[in-house]
Each structure stands twice: as C-alpha cells, then as structure tokens.
Amino acid sequence: MTEPLRLGIAGLGTVGAGVIKIIRQKATLLAERSGRPIVISAVAARNRDKDRGVSLAGYAWEDDAVALAVRDDVDVFVELMGGSDGPAKAATEAALAAGKDVVTANKAMLAHHGQALAQLAEDKGCVLRFEAAVAGGIPVIKALTEGLAGNDIGRVMGVMNGTCNYILTRMESAGLTYDQAFDEADKLGYLEADPNLDVGGIDAGHKLSLLAAIAYGTQVAFDAVELEGIGKVSIDDIRQAADMGYKIKLLGVCRMTGRGLEQRMAPCLVPATSPLGQLDGGTNMVVIEGDQVGQIVMRGAGAGEGPTASAVMGDVLDIARGTRLSTFGQPASSLKPVTPSRVASPAPYYLRMGLIDKPGALAKVATALGDAGISINRMRQYDHTNDAAPVLIVTHKTTRAALDVALAAMANTGVVSGEPVALRIESV
Amino acid sequence: MTEPLRLGIAGLGTVGAGVIKIIRQKATLLAERSGRPIVISAVAARNRDKDRGVSLAGYAWEDDAVALAVRDDVDVFVELMGGSDGPAKAATEAALAAGKDVVTANKAMLAHHGQALAQLAEDKGCVLRFEAAVAGGIPVIKALTEGLAGNDIGRVMGVMNGTCNYILTRMESAGLTYDQAFDEADKLGYLEADPNLDVGGIDAGHKLSLLAAIAYGTQVAFDAVELEGIGKVSIDDIRQAADMGYKIKLLGVCRMTGRGLEQRMAPCLVPATSPLGQLDGGTNMVVIEGDQVGQIVMRGAGAGEGPTASAVMGDVLDIARGTRLSTFGQPASSLKPVTPSRVASPAPYYLRMGLIDKPGALAKVATALGDAGISINRMRQYDHTNDAAPVLIVTHKTTRAALDVALAAMANTGVVSGEPVALRIESV
Numbered sequence: 001m002t003e004p005l006r007l008g009i010a011g012l013g014t015v016g017a018g019v020i021k022i023i024r025q026k027a028t029l030l031a032e033r034s035g036r037p038i039v040i041s042a043v044a045a046r047n048r049d050k051d052r053g054v055s056l057a058g059y060a061w062e063d064d065a066v067a068l069a070v071r072d073d074v075d076v077f078v079e080l081m082g083g084s085d086g087p088a089k090a091a092t093e094a095a096l097a098a099g100k101d102v103v104t105a106n107k108a109m110l111a112h113h114g115q116a117l118a119q120l121a122e123d124k125g126c127v128l129r130f131e132a133a134v135a136g137g138i139p140v141i142k143a144l145t146e147g148l149a150g151n152d153i154g155r156v157m158g159v160m161n162g163t164c165n166y167i168l169t170r171m172e173s174a175g176l177t178y179d180q181a182f183d184e185a186d187k188l189g190y191l192e193a194d195p196n197l198d199v200g201g202i203d204a205g206h207k208l209s210l211l212a213a214i215a216y217g218t219q220v221a222f223d224a225v226e227l228e229g230i231g232k233v234s235i236d237d238i239r240q241a242a243d244m245g246y247k248i249k250l251l252g253v254c255r256m257t258g259r260g261l262e263q264r265m266a267p268c269l270v271p272a273t274s275p276l277g278q279l280d281g282g283t284n285m286v287v288i289e290g291d292q293v294g295q296i297v298m299r300g301a302g303a304g305e306g307p308t309a310s311a312v313m314g315d316v317l318d319i320a321r322g323t324r325l326s327t328f329g330q331p332a333s334s335l336k337p338v339t340p341s342r343v344a345s346p347a348p349y350y351l352r353m354g355l356i357d358k359p360g361a362l363a364k365v366a367t368a369l370g371d372a373g374i375s376i377n378r379m380r381q382y383d384h385t386n387d388a389a390p391v392l393i394v395t396h397k398t399t400r401a402a403l404d405v406a407l408a409a410m411a412n413t414g415v416v417s418g419e420p421v422a423l424r425i426e427s428v
Numbered sequence: 429m430t431e432p433l434r435l436g437i438a439g440l441g442t443v444g445a446g447v448i449k450i451i452r453q454k455a456t457l458l459a460e461r462s463g464r465p466i467v468i469s470a471v472a473a474r475n476r477d478k479d480r481g482v483s484l485a486g487y488a489w490e491d492d493a494v495a496l497a498v499r500d501d502v503d504v505f506v507e508l509m510g511g512s513d514g515p516a517k518a519a520t521e522a523a524l525a526a527g528k529d530v531v532t533a534n535k536a537m538l539a540h541h542g543q544a545l546a547q548l549a550e551d552k553g554c555v556l557r558f559e560a561a562v563a564g565g566i567p568v569i570k571a572l573t574e575g576l577a578g579n580d581i582g583r584v585m586g587v588m589n590g591t592c593n594y595i596l597t598r599m600e601s602a603g604l605t606y607d608q609a610f611d612e613a614d615k616l617g618y619l620e621a622d623p624n625l626d627v628g629g630i631d632a633g634h635k636l637s638l639l640a641a642i643a644y645g646t647q648v649a650f651d652a653v654e655l656e657g658i659g660k661v662s663i664d665d666i667r668q669a670a671d672m673g674y675k676i677k678l679l680g681v682c683r684m685t686g687r688g689l690e691q692r693m694a695p696c697l698v699p700a701t702s703p704l705g706q707l708d709g710g711t712n713m714v715v716i717e718g719d720q721v722g723q724i725v726m727r728g729a730g731a732g733e734g735p736t737a738s739a740v741m742g743d744v745l746d747i748a749r750g751t752r753l754s755t756f757g758q759p760a761s762s763l764k765p766v767t768p769s770r771v772a773s774p775a776p777y778y779l780r781m782g783l784i785d786k787p788g789a790l791a792k793v794a795t796a797l798g799d800a801g802i803s804i805n806r807m808r809q810y811d812h813t814n815d816a817a818p819v820l821i822v823t824h825k826t827t828r829a830a831l832d833v834a835l836a837a838m839a840n841t842g843v844v845s846g847e848p849v850a851l852r853i854e855s856v
Contacts, residue, residue: 022578022720032645032758033577131575137721139575146751147559147567149461150450150741217460275727278706292450292734292741293565297727299703306720313578313720323574323751330460 004037005320006073010065010091011080012045017052018309034320044068069095076101076319084108096120103315105132111206114220118327128327129315134207135160135284137307138300144214145329151290153215155255161204162282162302163190164230164250169280172238200229205265208252212263213328216256224340228266237421240392241269247277260341269350269425276428346397348425354388354417361415372406374398388417432465433748434501438493438519439508440473445480446737462748472496497523504529504747512536524548531743533560539634542648546755556755557743562635563588563712565735566728572642573757579718581643583683589632590710590730591618592658592678597708600666628657633693636680640691641756644684652768656694668820669697675705688769697778697853704856774825776853782816782845789843800834802826816845
C-alpha cells in the first residue's frame with residue numbers, strides 16, 4: 001500500500017454524511033480497489049454540534065471551508081456545500097490555488113464558473129471532478145468524458161430533475177393538478193429551498209450545460225440554455241398527450257448544429273414506449289447519441305445520500321488511482337466559446353387549443369397552419385366541455401419560427417379561445 | 429502535444445476496420461480529448477489482399493500477430509482477432525511480456541485466461557483493458573470498475589447476447605417457433621460460426637464471468653457459470669409468460685452470497701414492465717445494483733462495427749490520457765479464488781405442464797408443491813388443446829431444491845403429461 005489519500009470534506013449535509021459513512025465502513029474495500037487507504041483529515045460545516053448520524057471522531061474541525069481547503073494534511077478538497085458563489089467557490093478556488101485536487105457535487109458553481117475553475121485547475125496541475133453534480137449516482141460524466149470519447153456526439157438528452165419527474169408522474173398517475181402535485185412534493189421534502197431551481201428547470205439546466213461542454217468541447221454556457229419550467233403543464237395536456245401515445249417530461253436536450261449549440265431544458269413530449277417515456281417517479285435518465293456507438297441510455301437515482309455519495313466516491317477513487325483528467329475532457333484552454341443557436345432544430349409539435357363553436361372555425365386553424373407551411377400529422381377535436389371545444393393537433397416536423405407565425409395567425413382568426421399550448425415533440 | 433500513442437492492431441474484421449476508420453477520420457478530435465495524437469504503426473491479419481473498405485496506407489503489415497505485438501514502434505497492442513486461445517492469446521502474452529499495454533475485445537480469452545493475463549500485465553507494469561468484450565458499446569466495464577467503485581455490489585444482471593434477445597423477441601412479436609426465429613437470425617448473419625456460442629449462452633456467460641470478477645474482487649471463474657441456452661424456450665412459454673405479465677430473456681445474473689458466488693446465464697422471466705422486460709431486439713442491457721447507488725441501468729448496442737469500435741477507442745484514449753488501472757479493478761494478485769455457490773438464491777418460479785384429464789389431477793399437483801413447502805402465487809388451467817390441459821403456476825419464492833422435490837413428486841402422480849417446464853422468475 002502506498003501513502004493514504006487524505007480528504008478534507010466541506011459541507012456535512014446528507015451527502016457529506018453519506019461520504020463519511022462510506023469511508024468509515026468500507027476502508028478495506030476502498031483500499032483494495034484504489035491501491036491506497038482513503039482517509040479523512042478534516043471536515044468543515046456551519047454547525048459543529050449538529051447530530052449527523054455519523055461519527056466525526058479523528059477528524060480535525062474547521063469552521064471555515066477556505067481554511068480546510070488549504071490544510072497541509074489535505075490532498076483532495078471535497079466540496080459539498082452547494083451554492084454557485086460564496087464559500088463554495090472561495091474554498092474551491094483556494095484549494096486549487098494551493099495545488100489540491102477538488103471533487104464537487106456543485107452544479108450551480110460549475111454552471112456559472114466552470115470555465116474559470118477548470119482553467120485554474122489546469123494552471124495548477126490539479127484535477128477538478130464533478131460526477132455527483134449531474135444525474136446523482138449515474139456515472140454519466142465518466143461515460144461521456146471517457147467511455148464514449150471516441151465518438152462525435154450527436155445529441156445528449158436527459159431527465160435530470162427527479163422532483164419535476166415526480167410531479168409530472170403524480171399528475172398523470174393520480175390525476176392531481178400541478179398545484180396539488182407540487183404541494184405533495186413539498187411535503188415530502190423533495191423541493192429545493194427555492195423551488196424555482198427545480199420546477200423552473202434551473203437545476204436541470206445547470207446539469208445540461210455541463211454535459212454540453214464535455215460533449216462538444218465548448219466552454220460551459222449556462223446562460224445560453226433555453227429554460228422553461230413545468231409550471232404551465234396542465235393535467236389536460238398530460239392526459240391528452242397520453243391519448244396520442246406520448247408522455248410529458250422536463251427534458252434537457254443539447255446538440256451542436258451548423259447554426260451553433262442548442263441547449264434546451266423544457267417540457268417536451270416523448271413517445272410513451274421509449275425509455276424516456278417509461279421513466280416514472282424520481283428516477284433520472286440520460287441518453288447519449290454518438291456517431292459510432294448509437295444510442296446509450298443510462299438510468300438511476302438522481303439524488304439522495306447514497307447515490308450522490310457513490311458518485312463523489314467514484315471521483316475520489318479515480319484520484320486515488322492516479323487518474324488525471326481534464327475537467328471537461330480536454331484542456332480548459334482548448335474549450336471553444338459557445339455560439340448559441342438562436343433557432344431550435346425542426347421538430348413535430350403538439351398543439352392544444354380551445355375552439356369557439358362557429359362554422360369554419362377548424363378550417364381557419366388548419367389554414368393558419370397550412371399558410372405557415374406546416375402540415376398536420378394528427379388532429380382530434382373533442383366534445384365541448386364548456387364554451388370552447390378542445391382541439392389537439394400533432395404537426396409534422398416544422399420550425400418554431402413557422403409555428404409562431406401560425407400561432408399569431410390563429411390568434412387573429414377570433415375562433416381560438418385563450419392561448420394555445422405548444423409543446424415540442426422530441427424524437428427519442 | 430506530447431508524443432503520439434502508437435497502436436498495433438491485430439485482426440481486421442468489422443471491428444478492426446471500424447477502429448481504423450475512427451482513427452483516420454477523427455484525428456483532431458482524438459488528439460484534443462487525449463492530449464496526444466493517436467496513430468497506427470502496424471496492422472496484422474490473415475489476408476493482406478482483402479478489401480476492408482478502409483485504407484491501410486502508411487501502416488506496416490505483419491502476417492504474424494506475435495511479431496506485430498512486440499514491434500518497437502507499437503505502444504499499445506489492440507487485439508481484435510478473437511478466439512480464447514491460439515494467436516490471440518499468444519500475441520497478447522507476447523505484447524504484455526514486451527511491456528506493451530493491451531486493449532482487447534476478446535471475452536472468450538479473458539473468460540478462460542483472465543487471471544493469468546491480468547497477473548502478467550501487473551508483473552510487467554502494463555494495463556490490459558477490455559471494455560469492448562462486454563455489452564459492446566455500453567461503457568459498463570468502466571461504470572462498474574470506476575464510477576461505482578465506492579459501492580459494495582449486490583447483483584449484476586445483463587441481457588448481453590443480442591442474437592438471443594433478437595430470437596426471443598421475434599418469437600414473441602411474430603409468433604415464430606424457436607427454429608423459425610433461429611433460421612431468420614442465421615440468414616441475417618447474426619449467429620456466430622458456432623451458433624451454440626450464442627444460443628447456448630456461452631458468449632453471454634463469458635461476459636458475465638468478467639463482470640463478476642470486477643464486482644466481487646474474485647478471479648474470473650467462467651467454469652463456475654451455470655449455463656442454460658434458449659433452445660428449450662417454446663412459443664407457448666413466451667405467450668403464457670406474457671399472459672402473466674412477464675417476458676422471457678436470456679438473463680445473466682451474478683451475486684455474492686454467504687454460500688459463495690452465484691453466476692447464472694439462463695432463460696428467466698422478468699416483469700414485462702421492467703427495463704429488462706422492455707428490452708426488445710438486438711439491444712443489450714446491464715443492470716448493476718450497489719449498496720449506495722441503488723439500481724443503475726445501462727442500455728445500448730451490444731455488437732456491430734461502430735459500437736464495438738467505440739468501446740475499443742474508450743480504452744485506447746484512457747491509455748493515451750495516462751490512466752493506469754488494474755484489469756479487474758484491483759491488483760490481480762489480490763483477486764480471491766471463487767467459491768461457487770452450488771445453491772441458487774430462492775426465487776419465484778414459473779411452471780408449465782400438461783395435466784391429464786382425471787378427477788383430482790390438479791389436486792395432486794398442488795399437493796406435490798405443498799408437500800415440498802412451496803406455496804402457489806397464481807395458477808391458471810386452460811382448456812384442453814389435445815390430450816392434456818395446459819396448467820401454469822407461478823410459485824412464491826422457493827429454492828430450486830424444493831422445486832426439484834416437487835417436480836419429482838409430480839412425475840410420480842401419473843397425471844402430468846411430459847416434462848414440466850420450470851423457469852426462474854428474477855425480480856428486477
């Protein structure tokens with residue numbers, strides 16, 4: 001056995017406690033697999049006296065994460081505090097500046113400062129790893145960065161916020177409204193302190209921006225992610241999409257096109273029989289398409305103590321084994337600035353609208369679509385439930401621009417009640 | 429850019445040609461990702477004049493793979509010849525003995541000689557990698573060895589022979605008999621030269637034995653894999669399992685128990701709604717259960733030029749990046765000899781038999797089960813189609829030993845026509 005690898009862990013919430021448990025309980029296994037003992041030198045958190053269900057005996061305590069990060073007896077700084085800025089960023093920077101390797105679960109920090117931190121790590125000859133930041137326990141960063149590195153990556157897709165998938169699944173399976181399902185998730189403790197991080201798609205958008213950087217060798221560009229939350233998804237849409245053979249998911253999609261990088265985190269329809277469509281509850285799924293490998297689907301727990309700690313330990317063990325990789329799979333200095341595509345790739349769309357009962361009403365809607373060059377794949381008109389008859393349309397592939405032209409024309413017909421719902425259908 | 433990594437490729441079939449194409453077409457991408465150019469110094473194959481759809485210009489030619497493996501201008505020997513012994517093994521040994529790293533897609537060689545080859549690699553300070561040997565393009569060796577290394581592994585399951593899954597899927601979807609589906613697969617070129625490697629479960633059993641070695645830190649023990657092919661699966665079983673909510677898959681399962689290591693590759697029933705149950709056609713799936721991470725499911729193409737070449741390139745790029753891992757995730761010298769479990773873990777079973785129409789016949793069968801301590805979960809008797817009435821039984825969890833006692837007792841009742849079918853139901 002060679003020298004132990006000495007960790008300093010900042011942040012002792014659920015994940016931090018989970019990492020400590022693994023290191024305490026699996027010392028022999030970890031040493032066998034990595035070739036050296038994994039030990040904890042010191043920990044830091046806000047409250048020293050809190051009971052975390054795990055012994056901290058034998059670890060030095062630091063009140064200040066920055067002080068922890070630069071300790072002489074720390075080889076790897078494990079950042080589990082969270083938050084895009086503040087102490088997490090200060091301590092990560094301090095650790096790298098002091099020549100320490102860093103393992104983090106912090107998607108927000110990397111989404112906002114990934115390029116600068118990766119560059120700092122590179123300048124200092126350190127590694128900065130973040131498997132736990134994306135899709136919890138699923139080793140998707142490793143798969144994309146290493147296992148599939150021989151591929152030009154086409155599309156990367158993911159359902160990466162378990163809370164949103166839980167809400168959408170409960171709306172469908174229990175017939176709850178969005179508000180009811182939201183309240184249920186809240187009571188179960190599934191929501192972040194700021195729920196908009198979840199239901200607004202921000203958290204999942206952070207993750208998508210990190211996958212895109214690896215997939216396309218680009219600088220992390222979270223600001224260029226087109227974000228749309230699930231707040232407007234109605235039980236009607238969920239039911240009627242199901243009727244047409246689809247499920248609604250908060251789906252992240254990125255792809256590099258001739259027009260630039262597309263990154264979108266938005267409610268989408270996917271075929272109910274596809275792996276993404278079959279994904280229920282709080283589970284995560286990431287789909288990677290490579291020109292050589294075809295489609296790889298990975299599914300697992302996206303959050304929670306064990307899964308997230310498992311991902312942290314994967315990175316720690318890599319470092320213990322001597323694996324030295326660039327943060328985003330190639331030197332930070334070689335990552336290209338992103339040109340965001342301002343135009344989404346063509347796709348079929350799902351439209352739902354209320355049609356006022358007048359002769360020729362449906363014809364006017366169909367004409368608005370036809371005039372915009374959009375052809376209709378399937379259409380259903382239902383019986384009146386109130387003053388307007390629900391109409392569902394699945395279009396053939398079209399651009400969002402053409403669709404917007406058609407929607408504007410429809411608004412001028414006077415036969416459409418309220419604002420139509422338009423959701424992209426992602427072929428998977 | 430540092431020095432190029434120089435490959436010698438032995439075996440220029442589909443996969444070898446695919447690897448060469450990737451290296452020729454993606455030189456810039458590969459160099460960006462690995463930090464150094466990936467080049468081919470020399471190739472070897474049986475027939476120099478064959479058109480492989482790819483240029484070999486600029487590569488030295490060797491008729492003899494051993495001569496290729498020890499060339500001074502080769503850093504990594506890429507073994508794509510196949511076969512458990514013969515030239516593949518001789519050249520791999522020669523490469524390792526000469527201090528070369530080796531990347532191979534050869535599951536048969538590793539299933540039979542994995543321990544000796546891993547030990548040789550370790551003695552020589554070389555790495556021996558084999559992502560392409562298991563589940564084609566799915567980076568499952570990497571996930572299990574590295575990403576999930578912080579877990580005690582519970583169970584590993586896999587559908588890892590696309591040909592068998594194709595045959596079973598076609599039987600179900602098109603109502604073909606086993607022989608018809610086999611012939612169809614044969615015409616499509618899906619079968620190995622010795623079809624028993626596929627339909628006998630041997631190929632998939634090779635893969636399972638490699639996964640087990642990594643999961644449990646044990647020496648590869650292919651000889652201890654309980655093997656059963658798909659040749660006895662009938663269209664009746666497929667239909668009647670479907671009726672009860674199950675699909676039949678050639679499923680590999682390994683788990684470490686108090687009684688030793690279980691490794692089984694056999695037709696099993698799995699719930700039709702599970703990810704394994706939903707896996708149709710030639711696709712592969714591996715399910716890994718870790719005590720921390722829970723269940724990770726990985727799905728993708730298990731064979732073919734692009735997917736297999738993608739896996740080979742993942743290993744090559746790891747070596748180019750300086751990643752040095754033990755073959756099975758820990759030093760070969762620390763891998764423990766396998767104690768095979770001679771007893772399968774308890775499970776529910778599916779039974780199908782023909783019942784001769786006599787008063788009390790069903791009671792006799794039920795009594796045989798009850799006397800063996802087996803309780804019945806579900807039972808269906810169908811109308812006579814010929815001289816015997818088909819009876820289906822799903823038992824509660826029981827041992828195979830108890831079931832064998834019950835089956836022997838049933839045989840003595842004189843009411844069972846022919847030999848009952850008994851298939852394990854794997855909870856997934």
